[in-house]
Amino acid sequence: MxxxxxxxxxxxxxxxxxxxxxxxxxxxxxxxxxxxxxxxxxxxxxxxxxxxxxxxxxxxxxxxxxxxxxxxxxxxxxxxxxxxxxxxxxxxxxxxxxxxxxxxxxxxxxxxxxxxxxxxxxxxxxxARCGTPTVVAQAGHVRRCPACEALHFPRTDPAVIMLATDAADRALLGRHPSWAPRRYSTLAGFVEPGETLEDAVRREIAEETAVRVGTVRYAGSQPWPFPSSLMVGFFADAESDEIRVDGNEIADARWFSREELSELVAAQALFLPGIVSISRWLIETWLRGGHQGHDS
Ligand SMILES: [Zn+2]
Structure with missing residues (x-):
């Protein structure tokens, strides 16, 4: 692939x-x-x-x-x-x-x-402050309140999306309960108030799979304005292997070796996210060995 x-x-x-x-x-x-x-x-x-x-x-x-x-x-x-x-x-x-x-x-x-x-x-x-209808300003990039003069700027909601690898360089992929059968992707979740991106990566992986993560490395980002997300991508080094899925946000999660994932995809026994997605890019980068996991 x-x-x-x-x-x-x-x-x-x-x-x-x-x-x-x-x-x-x-x-x-x-x-x-x-x-x-x-x-x-x-x-x-x-x-x-x-x-x-x-x-x-x-x-x-x-x-x-x-x-x-x-x-x-x-x-x-x-x-x-x-x-x-x-x-x-x-x-x-x-x-x-x-x-x-x-x-x-x-x-x-x-x-x-x-x-x-x-x-x-x-x-x-x-x-959002006084409820008055606002007017558009600054060539569409601001809304101004004519009553209280508050300026409102377009919001962007950061979400982390991450590919964790273990010491054997296997990748952790999961599937959401609502997804089509056999579709797997990287884990993801929204950043909470007062939280660093790195902490959000560790928290989301722990919540969804109980896997512990140490080093987290920024990989790239993708605007996803449907309605207002920015997907911030990371590679993460797992420090534990045992998976316990929450059954709620994630229905199943597994470790995949490169060979295993490539074979499953070739046999159409497993489906990856679409071409124009940062999750796919993270997976493809790992398949090429470009993720520098565990300080390799
Ligand atoms: Zn106002």
């Missing part, structure tokens, strides 16, 4: 310059929308307008009404988006999670940026 080229590309970087320094300048932003060649991406919560395998670009003057957002700039192209409640059928709406694997890395970065904002705007129409 070789690593598909798209796995790392799809989440490891986001190519557009976000131009945050221009978000305060309403005049500058209006001029970008009025430019004769302005073209915009149309996005709704969880959906994006597609043109085959590419993001659809609609001339700014023909875009449906909605919240105007500055995504940034890639090369010479200004990246603008409009957030709507529902994308008109003739613009080719598609769920980002299914379209994402066909997009280029640059376009995937634009899509998750835009959809993350769309999801946040949908669920945060009122001031």
């Amino acid at each position: 070789t690593a598909p080229g798209g796995v790392e590309r799809a989440f490891a970087r986001s190519a557009h310059d976000r131009l945050a320094e221009h978000r305060h300048d309403a005049e500058w932003f209006a001029a970008r929308w009025a430019a004769p060649d302005a073209a915009v991406v149309v996005v709704a919560p969880d959906e994006v307008a597609m043109d085959g395998d590419r993001l659809r670009r609609v001339p700014a003057g023909e875009a449906p009404p909605g919240e105007r957002v500055l995504l940034g700039q890639s090369g010479d192209q200004m990246q603008l988006a409009v957030i709507v409640a529902d994308i008109p059928p003739d613009l080719g709406p598609e769920r980002v999670r299914s379209a994402g694997s066909r997009l280029t890395a640059d376009e995937a970065g634009l899509a998750v940026h835009a959809v993350g904002l769309a999801n946040w705007h949908r669920t945060h129409p009122r001031c």
